[in-house]
Amino acid sequence: MQLGVCYYPEQWPxxxxxxxxxxxxxxxxxxxRIAEFAWSRMEPRAGEFAWQWLDEAVEALANAGLKLVLGxxxxxxxxxxxDAYPDVLxxxxxGTRWNFGSRRHYDISSNTYRRECVRIVAAMAQRYGRHPSIxxxxxxxxxxxxxxxxxxxxxxxxxxxxWLRQRYETVDALNDAWGNVFWSMEYPSFDAIGLPNLTPxxxxxxxxxxxxxxxxxxxxxxxxxxxxxxxxxxPNADLLHxxxxxxxxxxxYRFAADNAIDVAAWxxxxxxxxxxxxxxxxxxxxxARTGHPDVxxxxxxxxxxxxxxxxxxxxxxxxxxxxxxxxxVPAQGMVRLWAYEAFAHGAELVSYFRWRxxxxxxxxxxxxxxxxxxxxxxxxxxxxxxxxxxxNSTALSTLAAPARSAVALVFDYETQWMFxxxxxxxxxxxxxxxxxxxASLRELGLDVDIVSSRADLSAYRxxxxxxxxxxxxxxxxxxxxxxxxxxxxxRSGSKTSTFAIPGNLPPGALQRVLxxxxxxxxxxxxxxxxxxxxxxxxxxxxxxxxHVRANGETRVAARFDDAWPALLMxxxxxxxxxxxxxxxxRTVLRQAARDARLDTQLLVDGLxxxxxxxxTFAFNFxxxxxQVPAPxxxxxxxxxxxxxxxxxxxxxxx
Numbered sequence: 001m002q003l004g005v006c007y008y009p010e011q012w013p014x015x016x017x018x019x020x021x022x023x024x025x026x027x028x029x030x031x032x033r034i035a036e037f038a039w040s041r042m043e044p045r046a047g048e049f050a051w052q053w054l055d056e057a058v059e060a061l062a063n064a065g066l067k068l069v070l071g072x073x074x075x076x077x078x079x080x081x082x083d084a085y086p087d088v089l090x091x092x093x094x095g096t097r098w099n100f101g102s103r104r105h106y107d108i109s110s111n112t113y114r115r116e117c118v119r120i121v122a123a124m125a126q127r128y129g130r131h132p133s134i135x136x137x138x139x140x141x142x143x144x145x146x147x148x149x150x151x152x153x154x155x156x157x158x159x160x161x162x163w164l165r166q167r168y169e170t171v172d173a174l175n176d177a178w179g180n181v182f183w184s185m186e187y188p189s190f191d192a193i194g195l196p197n198l199t200p201x202x203x204x205x206x207x208x209x210x211x212x213x214x215x216x217x218x219x220x221x222x223x224x225x226x227x228x229x230x231x232x233x234x235p236n237a238d239l240l241h242x243x244x245x246x247x248x249x250x251x252x253y254r255f256a257a258d259n260a261i262d263v264a265a266w267x268x269x270x271x272x273x274x275x276x277x278x279x280x281x282x283x284x285x286x287x288a289r290t291g292h293p294d295v296x297x298x299x300x301x302x303x304x305x306x307x308x309x310x311x312x313x314x315x316x317x318x319x320x321x322x323x324x325x326x327x328x329v330p331a332q333g334m335v336r337l338w339a340y341e342a343f344a345h346g347a348e349l350v351s352y353f354r355w356r357x358x359x360x361x362x363x364x365x366x367x368x369x370x371x372x373x374x375x376x377x378x379x380x381x382x383x384x385x386x387x388x389x390x391x392n393s394t395a396l397s398t399l400a401a402p403a404r405s406a407v408a409l410v411f412d413y414e415t416q417w418m419f420x421x422x423x424x425x426x427x428x429x430x431x432x433x434x435x436x437x438x439a440s441l442r443e444l445g446l447d448v449d450i451v452s453s454r455a456d457l458s459a460y461r462x463x464x465x466x467x468x469x470x471x472x473x474x475x476x477x478x479x480x481x482x483x484x485x486x487x488x489x490x491r492s493g494s495k496t497s498t499f500a501i502p503g504n505l506p507p508g509a510l511q512r513v514l515x516x517x518x519x520x521x522x523x524x525x526x527x528x529x530x531x532x533x534x535x536x537x538x539x540x541x542x543x544x545x546x547h548v549r550a551n552g553e554t555r556v557a558a559r560f561d562d563a564w565p566a567l568l569m570x571x572x573x574x575x576x577x578x579x580x581x582x583x584x585x586r587t588v589l590r591q592a593a594r595d596a597r598l599d600t601q602l603l604v605d606g607l608x609x610x611x612x613x614x615x616t617f618a619f620n621f622x623x624x625x626x627q628v629p630a631p632x633x634x635x636x637x638x639x640x641x642x643x644x645x646x647x648x649x650x651x652x653x654x
Contacts, residue, residue: 004351028387035650036071064131084604129233264307267315272324300345319367333646338441400613425523539581
């Protein structure tokens with residue numbers, strides 16, 4: 001449980017660096033990330049490196065005893081590079097180029113830019129790769145942010161052609177897989193294929209899906225080129241990238257595969273993320289100053305899975321930010337609470353953005369641990385409190401890694417892409433559906449691992465699949481061998497890998513363990529709400545509903561008010577034939593948890609718990625005090641059984 005901070009020495013006078021470093025140590029900071037936006041200072045002109053300032057900054061921080069995370073500066077190419085190679089600028093969906101003057105102004109498919117990135121990373125790694133205080137390297141910054149992936153450039157088109165040739169080998173195979181006989185879309189050669197933009201109406205969904213797959217692979221290969229250099233010159237450092245919350249532009253599991261990262265890091269901004277995702281306005285209002293109780297936890301658990309158990313928070317909100325539609329000040333206690341929340345979910349490091357609020361440029365309205373005058377901000381004071389509490393508690397400072405949970409939630413990036421391409425109804429969003437299932441599990445007091453559909457699921461007692469567009473034979477084989485309870489949500493098995501409806505109807509291969517067929521689907525405008533009840537819980541379908549036929553020995557456990565099946569069961573597998581209201585999702589999952597012999601407890605509104613290393617953490621996101629469900633003889637290592645708003649407590653069971 002270590003605390004870090006993001007620092008930009010190039011933005012402050014040299015005379016401040018040593019004092020800043022000492023104050024960081026006094027605050028309880030152990031790690032500092034630097035340099036990820038400093039290319040113009042490292043190389044002010046092509047081939048002319050200026051390392052002295054960075055040498056001095058590294059030494060000032062290292063001399064104070066701080067550990068460093070060095071960022072590669074490729075998220076912000078300098079003006080001289082853009083002027084020399086204007087084709088490195090990315091191309092938007094509408095065919096226009098992005099301009100210089102911000103960040104992320106590069107085309108990820110540009111061979112020229114990739115060459116320049118490898119060059120600057122190699123120069124950095126050769127100089128600093130074996131520095132004893134540099135314990136980790138971060139590639140780039142928030143890959144894909146600001147809608148800069150995908151890019152619709154000539155370079156992307158050429159690399160897309162090569163990707164398609166490798167995937168399909170012949171253009172006839174591609175035409176068949178894409179169904180190009182439809183609307184006379186057949187191609188005579190790979191070189192005749194264009195990018196799926198600027199079409200009068202919808203582009204071919206298979207074309208769009210393969211372009212999404214290609215661009216996801218481009219992000220991974222761009223990162224990998226830097227990683228290969230860093231592995232050679234910085235063999236003892238952890239390598240990572242800082243992902244973003246609720247971000248699905250590329251497949252994070254594929255990105256992290258094959259030793260591409262040592263740690264999955266991500267940037268946590270709970271209040272801003274609550275404001276930007278598809279939550280009901282009532283929830284956005286209720287949690288405007290705390291963030292939704294599950295919004296950061298969702299990505300803590302997701303990135304712990306991406307990182308094979310290791311994850312850091314590289315940027316943690318420390319006060320009001322600048323990029324949401326509204327940016328309120330966090331409620332008192334929340335900056336401290338968010339740190340403990342990350343640690344409870346398994347984080348090794350929580351690093352705050354940023355050390356000092358910058359008084360100029362685009363992020364001057366974004367807070368830090370210090371005000372612009374170097375006085376500790378309210379968030380900085382809470383970080384100091386958390387650091388002292390951790391240092392003074394053996395139970396907290398020596399916390400073991402979290403154990404595997406009994407519950408797995410399967411999250412799949414290609415499912416998000418497929419359902420974005422064909423939403424069928426404007427209010428259907430796969431990630432929002434997955435989040436609703438996740439929040440339901442958390443309200444029942446359950447710990448959750450978020451995993452890939454390709455993961456080994458044999459050790460779990462309950463596996464929840466909010467939806468999975470393509471269900472393959474390998475997953476069906478896992479289900480056939482499993483003694484766990486399985487819950488599948490709507491649209492599962494609704495597509496093949498080439499984006500077609502399965503010949504035996506959805507849910508495709510899942511029919512071998514759940515004999516049902518989906519005959520029709522409908523998306524529901526707000527005035528269409530087919531009603532149902534499960535275990536005396538009344539509710540309705542929202543957004544999406546299916547007309548399902550039960551075959552064989554499949555049991556219909558609940559029906560909509562028009563008699564169509566709503567919940568179907570066969571053996572240890574359940575299927576939910578619609579997007580149900582939240583309380584019904586929670587009821588279905590509580591039934592499944594009971595059958596999996598898991599204890600559940602419906603937590604009071606706004607309270608969440610998480611277990612790690614023999615400790616139970618409790619967090620109060622509500623506006624009112626709450627009583628935590630600790631055993632009578634529990635020993636509290638932090639806080640008390642009655643939690644005020646924005647507070648946290650930790651106990652050991654007797």
